[in-house]
Amino acid sequence: MLISLNWLKQYIDLEGISIEELDNTLTMIGQEVEKIERQGESLGNIVTAQIVEKEMHPDSDHLTVCKVDDGNEVLQIVCGASNHKQGDKVVLARIGAVLGGDFKIKKTKIRGMESFGMLCSEKELGLSDNHDGIMILPEDTKTGIEIKDYFGLDDTIFELEITPNRPDCLSHIGIARELAVYYNKELHLPETKMHEKHFEKTENFIHIEIADETISKRYTSKIVKNVTVKESPEWLQKRLNSIGIRSINNIVDVTNFVLMEMGHPIHAFDLSKIEGKKIIVRRAEDGEKVVTLDEKERKLNPDDIVIADGNKAVALGGVMGGYNSEIDSNTKDVLIEVAHFNPYNIRKTSKRLTLSSDASYRFERGIDLEDAVRVIDRVAELIQETAGGEILHGISEAYPVKYEETIVEFNMKRFEKFVGKEIEKERIIEIFENLEITVDDKGEVLLLTPPSFRNDLEREQDFYEEIIRIYGFDNIESVMPKLDINPIRIDTLREIDLLRSAAVAVGTGLREVINYSFIPRNALEKIRYNDAAGDEIIEVRKPITEDFVIMRPTLLYSLIKNAKDNINRNITDIRFFETTKTFKRVEGKIEEEQKFGIILGGEPEKYIWNVKPVPYDFYDLKGIVEEIFSKIRFEKYTLVRTTKESYHPGRAADIYVGKEYIGTFGELHPDVMENFDLKKKLLTAELRLEALIKYSDKNIFFKGINKFPAVPRDLALVIEENILVGDVIKSIAKLSPVIEKVELFDVYQGAGVEAGKKSIAISIVLREKNKTLEENEINSVISKILEKVKKDFGAELRQ
Incomplete structure (x- = not known):
């Protein structure tokens, strides 16, 4: 944001305050100064002059040789432009002048003729982009005047870095207001003195309609008739030039001036090009096209805001006006627009079309909903001052969503x-x-x-x-806080455990991802999430995008999106984890919970030539989860078939310690996969990290390696198909201290097994701590196992 010191002084008395102090003050009150430019410093040795004689160059058909009076002496200048004549007042850069930052004017020979300077165009002076010939000054211009004095370029320009939350500072009045508060000075706001035609009302010539109040809360209009479109007066051009805005014509320049003065975007339409005496603010039709002021055709979608008349689109709301309604030299009647547009829509349109403007920049950050009338009256007053015309009485507006005060x-x-x-x-x-x-x-x-x-x-x-x-x-002095501090022991190294779990995840081949804490409104529906609903879901009051509407109560959506984005880029080896907080409202209070999430997909052996690739399955994920549990010494848990709708009903498990839920892992539900248009299965885990650490064993004991041999035995048991294998394994593991390990290695249903039942193959490892097990002892343990599973589960040894 460029701020002119001379312009700023119109609203606040800064007498006695140096540039250096102003620089420091602006930064201290939050408006950081990135750069200061003292205009005119680079324009030394450039003066007004007059061509007293002009001849064609003897050795060129396009160069001229001019005698130029700079008010002190007559110099010979060789010039390549063709738009000048004898007697013209021009701008002369004398020997020693520097143009464009590094182009130093020297005495030179051009095709044998000496030249003692250069006649300058507007572009070479940095006044505009116009380089169609040299700059011709008015006839009454005196010669020998320093160009920085002639154009009033004795200004200082501050380039400020305005933070996104302070759109009120994107104007000269906004910055003046800040300084007035800091220095306790009076703020001088411009007084509007309009002369309206009371017998003709704006609302009789234009009707405003907002078709969708979610895209615009207010649209205000005013009409000025019988204007004369022409070059802007010198004061207006100087104001805009000082901050790098090219003068176009008096009407457009006024809208740009008030934008930079008051911070509210304004647009002006040629009223004669508006059909049906109406303005409609609506969403664009899908595929609708509009030609903007830069003469480019834009293809729109329903996220874009269109300003339409009774027949056609006349502007891309909040971003750029339409070519079919622009102000031109034939314009007589002007319709002024001062509006509010939804920042989300403006941001999305601007980004998608790579079309940014001073207006869109401000609408994206939010504008003052209440200052529309003050702004539009200021514009009308200045149009009347610079272009003549008659201001019609009052305004025509739609204001469906009124401003509500915050206490x-x-x-x-x-x-x-x-x-x-x-x-x-x-x-x-x-x-x-x-x-x-x-x-x-x-x-x-x-x-x-x-x-x-x-x-x-x-x-x-x-x-x-x-x-x-x-x-x-x-x-505010820096002082040490007064605290009563008692030595305490670190609470079971909780933070280290949190970090350790992440490090373990990396050790298992997982890659860490970091996502935003916000997700779209429909995210929970897409993943069939049912652990939070209604008031439990925390909505963001002013989301910057529709993708950031609610604070996520689960990591699943973000992890699935990570997988989807990678698969779309042909990266199919999905092994990600995330450790972060989730958010949920419980009994009216917001609760944050640290969670650990994993997502797995693809084929782990895909790039090993002599191994047939097999997709990740439930047991691969279970192995990773168990490895993490082992590292943090989390052992006393049970697995229960999950009922969570995000997961496949037969390929996922909940983890419990007693009655406390720890987490879930398993394959995603086919409906969730379909919602994301995913073809190959994905497996996910989401664990409550605080609960994991609470139940992990904090005491570390040395355990020597057992020197006595292990005795493996395999059992094939037939049980009812609805019995959980995990329950059978837990029952066996508790039976005897010599049972070291119990693992499932096969489940079978089919020929040889009665319908409604399943055969489970279990590997059991037996080992005594103090001696080698005898055969009769081994047989005794196996007999007890068979008796136990028959009693508890009706299990029979498969024959």
Whole structure:
């Protein structure tokens, strides 16, 4: 954002404040200065002059040799332009002048003729992009005047980095307002003095309709008739030129001037090109086309906002006007637009069409909904001043979504504790009132109502910042906090455990991903998530995009999106994990929970030439989960078939410790896969990391390697098909201390097994700590196992 010091001084008295102090002040109050340019410094030795004689170059058919009077002497100049004649007043760069930053003018010979300088175009002077010939000045121009004085280029330009939450500072009045508060000076706003035709009303000539209030909350219009479109007056051109805006004509220049003055985008239509006496703000039809002011045809979709008349689209709302309704030299009647557009739609349109403008930049950040009439009256006044014409009475507008004030409680004690310094209440109230924040003093609590142009002030902490930046960071001393600190033991190295689980995940071949904490509104529906609904889901009040509407209560959607994005790029080896917080509202309070998520897909042996690739399955994921559990010493858990709708009903398990739910892992439900248009299966896990660590064994004991031999035995058992194998394994594992390991290695249903039943093959490892097991001892344990599973599950040894 470029700010002209001379322009700024129209609204605030900065007498006695140096450029250096202003630089520091702007940065301290949050408007960081990136660059300062002192205009005119680079235009030394460039003066107004007059061509007193002109002849063709003897050795060229397009060069001329001119005698030029610079007010001090007559110099010979060889010129390549063709738009000048004897007697013209021109701009002369004398020997020693520097143009364009590094082009130094020297005495030179051009085809045998000496040249002692150069006649300049507007582009060479940096005044505009016009390089069609040299610059011709008015006839009454005096010679010998320094060009920086002639054009009033004694200005200082500040280039500011305005943060996205402060769109109110994207104007000269916005910055002047900030400085007025800091220096406790009066802000001089321009007074609008219009002369309206009271017997002709704007609303009789144009009707405004907003077809979809989600894309526009307000659209205001005003008409100025019988204008004369011409070159802008010198003062207006200078103002715009000072901040790098090229002058076009008086009507367009006024809209640009007020944009940079007040910060609200304005558009002007040729009223004669608006059909049906109506303006309709609507979504574009899919595939609808509009030709914008840059004469390019744009293909639109329903995310784009269209300004239409009774027959056609006349502008791309909030981004750029339409070529078919532009102001030209024949325009007589002007329709002025001051509107609000949804920042999300503007941002999406601008990005998709790679079409950015000063208007779209401001609409993307949000504008003041309440200043429409003040802005439009200012535009109408300046159009009348620069182009003549008659301002019709009143406005025609649609305002379906009215501005609602926000009231925030400000607790004095909380603020004092936060900032670490007592600031007088009277000074705090003074700062707020200077910032145009309405204060209702309730003693220890202030009820604050921010002005309509400060849509960034929503929470109590936002107002803390306002006080601190105006009071001055340098006025708040750094002091050590007073705390009663008792030595404590680190709580079971919790943070280390959190990091360890991530490191373990990397050790298993997983790659870490980091996602935003926000997901689209339909995300939970797409993944069939049923653990949060209604008020439990936390919505973002002002989402910057439709992809960031709710705070995610689960990691699943983000991980599936990661997989989908990689598969779309032909990367099919999916092995990702994420460790972060999820969010959910429980009994009215927002709860954050640390979770650990995994997603697996593809074929692990795909690139090994002598191994047939086999897709990841439930047991691959189970192995990874168990390895993580082993590393953090999480052992006493049970697996139960899941009922969660995100997962395949027969290929996923819930993890419990007692009755406490720890997490779920398994294959995604086919419907979820279809919702994401995924063809090959994906497996996911989501674990409650805090619960994992709570139940992990914090005590580490040395356990020597058993020197006695292990005795493996395999059993094939037939059980009812609805019995969980995990329950059978747990029952066996608890039976005897010599049972070291119990694992399932096969499940079979078919020939030889009765219908409604299944055969499970279990591997059992037996080992005694103090001796080698005898055969009779082994047989005794196996007999006890068979008796136990028959009693508990009706299991029979398969014959």
